[in-house]
Amino acid sequence: MSAGRSGRPVVVVTRRLPRPVEEQLAREFDARLNADDHPLSAVELADALRAADGLLPTVTDRLTAQVLAVEPLRARILANYGVGFNHIDTVSAKARGLVVTNTPDVLTDDTADDALMLLLMVARRGGEGERHVRSGAWTGWRPTHMLGTRVTGKTLGLIGLGRIGRAVAHRARAGFGMRVIFHDPSPPPAAVVSELGAEPRAGVDDVLREADFVSLHSPATPETRHLIDARRLALMKRGAFLVNNARGDIVDEAALVAALKQGTIAGAGLDVFEREPAVTPDLLTMENVVLLPHLGSATHETRIAMGLRALENLKAFFAGAPPRDRMA
Numbered sequence: 001m002s003a004g005r006s007g008r009p010v011v012v013v014t015r016r017l018p019r020p021v022e023e024q025l026a027r028e029f030d031a032r033l034n035a036d037d038h039p040l041s042a043v044e045l046a047d048a049l050r051a052a053d054g055l056l057p058t059v060t061d062r063l064t065a066q067v068l069a070v071e072p073l074r075a076r077i078l079a080n081y082g083v084g085f086n087h088i089d090t091v092s093a094k095a096r097g098l099v100v101t102n103t104p105d106v107l108t109d110d111t112a113d114d115a116l117m118l119l120l121m122v123a124r125r126g127g128e129g130e131r132h133v134r135s136g137a138w139t140g141w142r143p144t145h146m147l148g149t150r151v152t153g154k155t156l157g158l159i160g161l162g163r164i165g166r167a168v169a170h171r172a173r174a175g176f177g178m179r180v181i182f183h184d185p186s187p188p189p190a191a192v193v194s195e196l197g198a199e200p201r202a203g204v205d206d207v208l209r210e211a212d213f214v215s216l217h218s219p220a221t222p223e224t225r226h227l228i229d230a231r232r233l234a235l236m237k238r239g240a241f242l243v244n245n246a247r248g249d250i251v252d253e254a255a256l257v258a259a260l261k262q263g264t265i266a267g268a269g270l271d272v273f274e275r276e277p278a279v280t281p282d283l284l285t286m287e288n289v290v291l292l293p294h295l296g297s298a299t300h301e302t303r304i305a306m307g308l309r310a311l312e313n314l315k316a317f318f319a320g321a322p323p324r325d326r327m328a
């Protein structure tokens, strides 16, 4: 096992993490923390791969084939902070002998809550109402003011019924009396689906045609890039809403903007963006769009749990044991 001067493995932690996580990382490893929390450049990432035994990266670190081609490569593990790892070229990582882990489970509930928050906000015009009050434009209650769309009893279409999709289905059915339909190319066991009361559909298109709300819960892969494009947006009901807190590039953002402008769909709730943190400027001007800054897992509890889970993966790896959340 390679190690730093302290005799412990050197771990570069690419962003500020909640204090209890940083403290524990500093106890367990020769941890190199990012005191000013700046996003690392490609050059800094390459330097980290040369200098450390392990990296603890986040969604803001683009670990591309080019970055991973660094010589000499010292790092042997990328213990990602987050469940999604589309910012890591896992094929290149594997080719370079790097183990990749993620942090599933611990963020499921909070991310599901975030999807429901987007759904409710866009249906009930939450963001718009907030802006209205803050602007001083509110003149008082009236029966026809800012009417939204009822959620209870409506059909929620889930694209993806993994851990987060299932937690969304449960909340929507139990809390809001919604009917839940879904498509997932690798669905959970039939018993899980029937316990959730979710109805399978043969394809994404079938879900889009039928749902009043569509919520995306697929991983970002080459296959799911622009899964929601102009053709599929046109299949949605005119009064339907799109919710995305999975990954931005699952939606063709330009096509979404066009659909919103043309009234092809009624609105969208977005926590993630195709060119994050850049947001297509047109979206910023639309009242029927809710825009959140990638808040899916952003609670104190979950961000600590994610850090401890990444730390657990690093500890196992450096102890010579298989890390629990190995992805590649």
Ligand code: 8YV
Pocket (backbone or CB within 6 Å): 057, 058, 059, 060, 081, 082, 083, 084, 085, 107, 111, 246, 296, 297, 298
């Ligand atoms: C994380 C996420 O905050 O886990 C994920 O995939 O999208 C977020 O909840 C982010 O990825 C941290 O790196």
